[in-house]
Amino acid sequence: DTGVSQNPRHKITKRGQNVTFRCDPISEHNRLYWYRQTLGQGPEFLTYFQNEAQLEKSRLLSDRFSAERPKGSFSTLEIQRTEQGDSAMYLCASSLEATGGGNTQYFGPGTRLTVL
């Protein structure tokens, strides 16, 4: 297993454009998470899935942000009408659900978004 992968690794876009990022989790993991990280801050939770079900999406930063995991495997995060404030590292993580919580999340390398 090669771990969590994310594509692209870097994305430069102009303000107002839409962008989509992809995350492929560790194959046996049923949970997938998206975070945003800006310089000097810890990762900020956005949303997560268990299989194809999106269990929490209230933390998505605005209605311009959406995520899908259509077949319970890979996931996409889309940002519509990007703004300069969206520039950040977008991290994906996956875990295997365990009874009682405490699922260890393993992170991908991230997608660095720059909005000009």
Next chain:
Amino acid sequence: GQNIDQPTEMTATEGAIVQINCTYQTSGFNGLFWYQQHAGEAPTFLSYNVLDGLEEKGRFSSFLSRSKGYSYLLLKELQMKDSASYLCAVSGNTPLVFGKGTRLSVIA
């Protein structure tokens, strides 16, 4: 509300021991994690505590006191490669809430 506090920066000498503290107030508690993050890279898992006490894993140990909302990460025999940010994160009603991280610089 949810709040996780850890020092912003620390400096320690190669070969020494350093302790990075973390205090937390969160909604629900399913465990506390420590991650290491080198500049420009993804966080990598170091340790997990759900019960009070010390968990030791090689040069790294992590301690938890649930009643005090307190944890620390202990790094022994520091090496230059340990220079990184160390993130404290709590699993509760939100899958993971991270602190801002402690940037550790190891000097010769």
